[in-house]
Amino acid sequence: MKKILLMPFILILLMLVPQARSQESDVEELNLIQLELDKKSSPDTEDDESSEAAAPVKSSSHDTKSQGVSEMTYEELSRLSDFKQVSVIQRRYLPRTQRFQAFIGPSMTLNDPWFNVMGASLKLGYNLTETWGIEGNYSFMSTDKTNALKELSRENNITTENFVYVKNYYSLNLNWTPLYGKMTWLNKKIVYYDIYFNLGFGATEIQNGNKQDTFSIGTGQIFSISKAYAFRWDISWNFFDAKQVDTSQGTYNNVIISAGFSFFFPEANYR
């Protein structure tokens, strides 16, 4: 009789003990996860977005050293202990070092009151590092007179053939990409981006066929779609000298906006 009573007790015990261990292990693991999250968020507690949870996290080996975490080789990553050592392989979402970037997109001049100037821009660049790169740009423009120019000519009897407009523009730019970040689209999706600035020098062909030396400054943003494709917008502010309406020589400035897609190649060398 005692044996019969003892057997179910032993069976229940046998079933419960691993379960209890498992629960304890789960709780311990949750605590560890919390610890890891706390440790990760502690350097900038002000910082907010937990979007890291849904995306690859970025940092360099310098970060790892500065946080007092020992650096590991790739081979050592295969011997991690049970969640106490979490190795997050961190890098920019869209690596650019030693990669080419080809861009094509429509462009337009925003600040010409006399002509609707629209066209397309082609760019081919090479990134020496994640931060620095060089890029060639060619923009060709199609021009249409605005109502203001037609009215000026018709109502005020002004000859407008000498009004300056841009036929095409080419330049060589030095690109500097100091800013990178991420944004959430209506709290549903993470998008990674870089913001760059550039300085360029080239030439602008104007309406009379003359090619004027052109200096440009610009900025833009590259939104990563994948590790090879990105959406990019770009604003370039170009300065060149040409004859003004009053026939004196003056400096023109053109604000050219372009938006399109960039293709990065070759495939990123990850490790």
Place this chain on the structure above:
Amino acid sequence: MMKFNYLLLAVVISVLGLSTQGIAASDLELPIEELAKESVLPVFDRLEIVRARKVKTAGKWEVSGNFSWLMSEPIFDTSRVGMSVYKHTDEETSWGGQFFYYSSGLSEYSKQLKKQYRLDYNRAPKPQYGAFVDYNMKLFYGKMSLSKNTTMNTHLLGLLSAGMTQYENQMYPGVTAGVGYKFYFSSNISLRTDLRLFIHQAPIPFKQGAILETDPVPDKSSFKERIHYTNLLDIGLNWLF
């Protein structure tokens, strides 16, 4: 009987020992070829992108002062200054009222036309001030790294506004559409840049027989009107409270 109990105890201890062995293992041995070679996005059952925003706008007010460059304005001065007040209804939308005061001068092109052809566009009705209702859709919220230890929060906005502009002769309606970018220096101070297309009814300043310095001075209400398209760039400083 005694023998059976000892046997049972031995079995229990063995099973308990075996069951804990798997848990006690603390080191994982993984073949190198099974390690991830590139970063991937994990998939979660419940995707929560932003857990706690640093910049919380819902229910708050915002005031701003801004400067506008009317980039494709041919005749009148291409600058104006403004003040705006916004109410953030939630984290995704805000409504605001904008008031603009236009500079009263002429553009560089007008000055050249006057010098070369003696055309005086001061005779045409100029814009004086405007009041608009502005709707902002906060499409993207994010942050960017300025340095290893510094981040800046951003908002990318879709913009729509409608309102009236007072010219010297009468008031004209207009609408704008565009995109805006806000860069937060702190949780409540930000710099904002907007790029808009301003579509507005306005007088045509090129009136025959009225602009030449030798022409008789026209009545400002005698100018015809049409729809104008002007590209606008706004830069402003905002305070959220």
